[in-house]
Amino acid sequence: MALFSGMRRYLVLLLKGMAMGAADVVPGVSGGTIAFISGIYEELIESLRKIDLGALRELRQGGLLAAWKHINGNFLLAVFAGVGISLLSLARIIGYAMETWPVLVWALFFGLICASIAFVARQLERWRAAEFICLALGAAAAFGIALANPAQSPDSWWMLMIGGAVAICAMILPGISGSFILLLMGLYSTFLQAISGFDVIKLASFGVGCVLGLLAFSHVLSWLLRHYHGPTLATLTGFLIGSLQMIWPWKHTVQFYENRHGEMEPLVQENVSPWEYASLLGEDPQVAGAILAAVLGAALVLGLELIAQKGHIRNKAS
Numbered sequence: 001m002a003l004f005s006g007m008r009r010y011l012v013l014l015l016k017g018m019a020m021g022a023a024d025v026v027p028g029v030s031g032g033t034i035a036f037i038s039g040i041y042e043e044l045i046e047s048l049r050k051i052d053l054g055a056l057r058e059l060r061q062g063g064l065l066a067a068w069k070h071i072n073g074n075f076l077l078a079v080f081a082g083v084g085i086s087l088l089s090l091a092r093i094i095g096y097a098m099e100t101w102p103v104l105v106w107a108l109f110f111g112l113i114c115a116s117i118a119f120v121a122r123q124l125e126r127w128r129a130a131e132f133i134c135l136a137l138g139a140a141a142a143f144g145i146a147l148a149n150p151a152q153s154p155d156s157w158w159m160l161m162i163g164g165a166v167a168i169c170a171m172i173l174p175g176i177s178g179s180f181i182l183l184l185m186g187l188y189s190t191f192l193q194a195i196s197g198f199d200v201i202k203l204a205s206f207g208v209g210c211v212l213g214l215l216a217f218s219h220v221l222s223w224l225l226r227h228y229h230g231p232t233l234a235t236l237t238g239f240l241i242g243s244l245q246m247i248w249p250w251k252h253t254v255q256f257y258e259n260r261h262g263e264m265e266p267l268v269q270e271n272v273s274p275w276e277y278a279s280l281l282g283e284d285p286q287v288a289g290a291i292l293a294a295v296l297g298a299a300l301v302l303g304l305e306l307i308a309q310k311g312h313i314r315n316k317a318s
Contacts, residue, residue: 020035045225142241142243160206164207167181248271250285252270254269
C-alpha cells in the first residue's frame with residue numbers, strides 16, 4: 001500500500017512538472033506560478049537549495065543514496081522529468097495553438113493568472129505596510145519588464161547558456177515568465193528551433209545555464225522565504241499582477257522586426273479592447289470563447305488547489 005501511495009505521489013509530481021513545462025513555453029506565463037498553485041513551490045525551492053556543499057559531504061560520507069535523500073532527489077527527478085517531457089513534446093503543440101487561436105490561448109492563461117493572484121494573496125496571514133509596499137514594487141517590476149523591447153542576440157551556444165541562466169531565475173518566480181525573458185533577449189525563437197530540431201549542443205548549453213542559474217538563485221529565494229516570508233509572498237503576488245499586462249488576449253502589433261532568419265516577428269505590441277481588435281485587424285475578437293477560456297483557466301487553478309489541499313491532508317494523516 002505504501003509503495004502504491006508513493007508511486008501515485010510521484011506520478012502527480014510528474015504531471016505537475018509537465019504543467020510547469022507547458023506554462024514555461026508561453027511568453028508571459030511562468031512555471032513558478034503552476035508550482036505555487038499546485039502546492040509544491042516551497043518544497044521545490046528548498047530541495048534545490050540543498051544541492052550544495054552539504055550534498056557533497058553526504059555523498060562522501062554516506063554514499064550516493066544519502067546524498068540523493070539529502071537533496072530530496074525523488075521529488076526533483078519527478079518534477080523536472082515532467083518539465084522536460086512537456087518542453088520536448090508540447091513546444092510544437094503550444095506554438096501551433098498560439099499561432100492558430102492566439103486570443104483563446106492568452107485568455108486561458110489570463111484567467112489562470114487572475115485566479116492565481118487570489119490564491120497567492122490568501123497565503124499571507126496578514127497584510128501590513130511592508131507587504132503592500134512589496135506588492136507595489138513587484139507589480140511595477142513585472143510591468144516594467146512587460147514594456148521592454150526585444151533585443152537581437154547571437155544564436156550561439158554560449159548565448160543560450162547565458163539565456164538559460166537568466167531565464168530559469170524567472171521561470172521559478174510566479175508571474176515572471178522565463179519564455180518572456182528569452183523573448184526580450186532575442187533568444188526565444190532560437191530556443192524553440194533548438195527544441196524542434198533537437199539541436200543537442202544548443203539544448204545542452206541552455207541546460208547547463210539553467211542548472212547554474214537555478215542552483216544560485218534557489219539559495220537566495222529560499223533565504224527570503226525563510227526570513228521574510230510575508231514580504232516575499234507579497235512581492236510574488238505583485239509579479240503576478242504586473243504580468244497581466246503581458247497576457248491580455250487582444251493585442252495589436254505596432255512594430256515588427258526581421259529576425260536573423262528573415263522572418264517578421266512582433267517587436268512592440270499594445271493592448272486593445274476586443275472591439276478595437278476587430279476594427280484594427282479585421283478579425284473576430286472571439287469574446288464569448290475568450291470568456292469561456294478564461295473561466296477554464298481559473299477552474300484549472302481551483303482544481304490544482306483542491307488537489308494540493310487533499311495531498312496535504314493525506315500527508316498529515318499518514
